[in-house]
Amino acid sequence: MSETKGKEIKTGDVFAPRDREMHPKPYFPAYKSSIYRSPKKKLIMIPQSASELSGPVFGHDMFGNLDNDMIHNFARAGKSAIGERIIVHGKVYDELGRGVPKCLIEVWQANAGGRYRHVNEKYIAPLDPDFGGCARMLTDNEGHYQFTTIRPGPYPWPNGPNDWRPAHIHFSLFGHSFAQRLITQMYFEGDPLIPLCPIVKTINDNKAVQRLVSKLDMDSAKPMDSLAYRFDIVLRGANSTLFENRLEGN
Amino acid sequence: MTKKLSKKLIESASQTAGPYVHIGLTPNFTGIRKVYKEDLGKNLKPASGDVITISGFVHDGAGALVRDCLLEFTQADDNGKTRLAKVGSNGFSGFNRVPIDLKKGSYKLETIKPGRVKAPDGSPQAPHITVWIVARGVNIGLHTRIYFDDEMEANKVDPVLDLVPKARRSTLIAKSTGKNKYQLDFRLQGENETVFFDV
Numbered sequence: 001m002s003e004t005k006g007k008e009i010k011t012g013d014v015f016a017p018r019d020r021e022m023h024p025k026p027y028f029p030a031y032k033s034s035i036y037r038s039p040k041k042k043l044i045m046i047p048q049s050a051s052e053l054s055g056p057v058f059g060h061d062m063f064g065n066l067d068n069d070m071i072h073n074f075a076r077a078g079k080s081a082i083g084e085r086i087i088v089h090g091k092v093y094d095e096l097g098r099g100v101p102k103c104l105i106e107v108w109q110a111n112a113g114g115r116y117r118h119v120n121e122k123y124i125a126p127l128d129p130d131f132g133g134c135a136r137m138l139t140d141n142e143g144h145y146q147f148t149t150i151r152p153g154p155y156p157w158p159n160g161p162n163d164w165r166p167a168h169i170h171f172s173l174f175g176h177s178f179a180q181r182l183i184t185q186m187y188f189e190g191d192p193l194i195p196l197c198p199i200v201k202t203i204n205d206n207k208a209v210q211r212l213v214s215k216l217d218m219d220s221a222k223p224m225d226s227l228a229y230r231f232d233i234v235l236r237g238a239n240s241t242l243f244e245n246r247l248e249g250n
Numbered sequence: 251m252t253k254k255l256s257k258k259l260i261e262s263a264s265q266t267a268g269p270y271v272h273i274g275l276t277p278n279f280t281g282i283r284k285v286y287k288e289d290l291g292k293n294l295k296p297a298s299g300d301v302i303t304i305s306g307f308v309h310d311g312a313g314a315l316v317r318d319c320l321l322e323f324t325q326a327d328d329n330g331k332t333r334l335a336k337v338g339s340n341g342f343s344g345f346n347r348v349p350i351d352l353k354k355g356s357y358k359l360e361t362i363k364p365g366r367v368k369a370p371d372g373s374p375q376a377p378h379i380t381v382w383i384v385a386r387g388v389n390i391g392l393h394t395r396i397y398f399d400d401e402m403e404a405n406k407v408d409p410v411l412d413l414v415p416k417a418r419r420s421t422l423i424a425k426s427t428g429k430n431k432y433q434l435d436f437r438l439q440g441e442n443e444t445v446f447f448d449v
Contacts, residue, residue, distance in 0.1 A: 017448060018448060019260070023263050023390050024263065024265065024390060025389065026388070028389065031387070034266075035311075036314070037310050037387035037439065038438070038439060039438060040311075045447070046413060046447045047369065048370065048449060051325075051367050054324070054333060056324060058337050058338070059339065061338065062290075062338035064285075064286065064287070067285070093259055095259050096258055107274060108275075108277075117273060117280075118280060119280065132273075134274050136286070178380055181382055182261070182264060183267045183271075184262050184263060184265045200265075202265075202266075205263075211262055212262065234262045239256070
């Protein structure tokens with residue numbers, strides 16, 4: 001870890017360690033699936049080399065026109081998905097407060113009735129023939145993103161005797177380094193199911209939970225068309241100019 | 251250009267990818283074929299290097315196969331270079347996304363044998379592939395690595411393996427099972443639990 005030996009990559013001044021107090025506990029018995037899927041041994045901290053500091057790069061050319069439009073990207077010609085039309089938008093920051101440009105965001109969700117389009121899905125709510133449930137986009141040069149969808153329904157799930165998931169959209173984010181990789185979920189302001197949910201409760205810090213709750217944003221709503229929700233996301237940030245330089249080189 | 255910046259914001263909390271992670275990350279695999287032309291992280295086309303296959307299972311702490319998980323792999327090219335082509339281009343991106351085969355319950359990664367990436371001190375690490383595992387019940391994605399059992403000399407001096415207690419190193423080392431074929435299981439919990447890293 002000595003700085004004098006470093007030529008290609010300086011050590012010690014890349015990403016600060018993840019603050020795991022702000023993340024869910026891996027083992028959380030009230031969320032039954034975590035019981036046997038949570039490692040018991042302590043994570044081993046490793047120095048960040050190019051293997052951790054680099055990550056896949058995504059270009060605009062892989063996107064289709066409807067990739068960020070769940071209302072239409074699975075719909076039959078002339079049709080659209082059933083449900084409350086919404087715009088979800090926000091900005092991806094790093095921990096240093098800088099926008100994260102060209103960040104791949106992939107989202108997925110249940111339909112308006114709370115039903116996923118998946119072979120293992122057993123819920124009685126019907127599929128919507130015009131709704132697939134996935135979208136993707138890159139953030140712009142400042143880190144902003146936007147997609148359109150329908151508000152997903154809450155749904156019951158086999159965990160406790162009567163557990164319901166609050167309405168939520170799953171978010172997968174890449175950043176520019178594999179060390180930043182994150183999957184999380186976005187909830188909706190005012191949903192009374194949020195504090196009851198065992199998956200939400202895996203996060204022990206109420207402020208951290210609140211940061212996952214999107215806010216109704218009337219200024220961005222489209223009159224006579226769609227409501228809007230704002231959801232900002234923070235990825236890890238590197239605390240040296242090394243990481244900034246690498247970004248500029250891309 | 252060496253000013254240190256301090257944290258202003260707190261990283262968003264992780265949440266489980268849930269049982270339907272494939273809808274979002276590999277929709278074509280799960281039968282949603284109308285949205286994206288192809289799933290990300292497929293069809294790598296390396297310019298050079300030995301094409302290899304790594305396969306295995308993911309086990310939970312009760313000994314059951316984890317079938318609803320998704321694995322992501324990143325790696326260097328055969329020269330140890332990590333700045334690679336864009337995903338979806340014709341070049342080698344070093345990124346691969348692999349769902350578990352729903353019938354067999356196993357994963358199969360087809361890629362090239364990576365070269366040696368430098369450690370922070372400039373010394374070469376042993377060839378390795380970084381792995382990220384998400385699934386229902388996994389509350390925050392799990393980072394690990396795949397090393398190779400036919401690279402024992404390099405493994406001996408690898409600075410990351412050196413941080414791992416000797417008795418646990420085998421959980422990171424894929425076994426050669428034939429020409430350019432390797433096998434490695436991941437165990438999320440219990441006996442021979444895979445070594446997971448805080449990166």
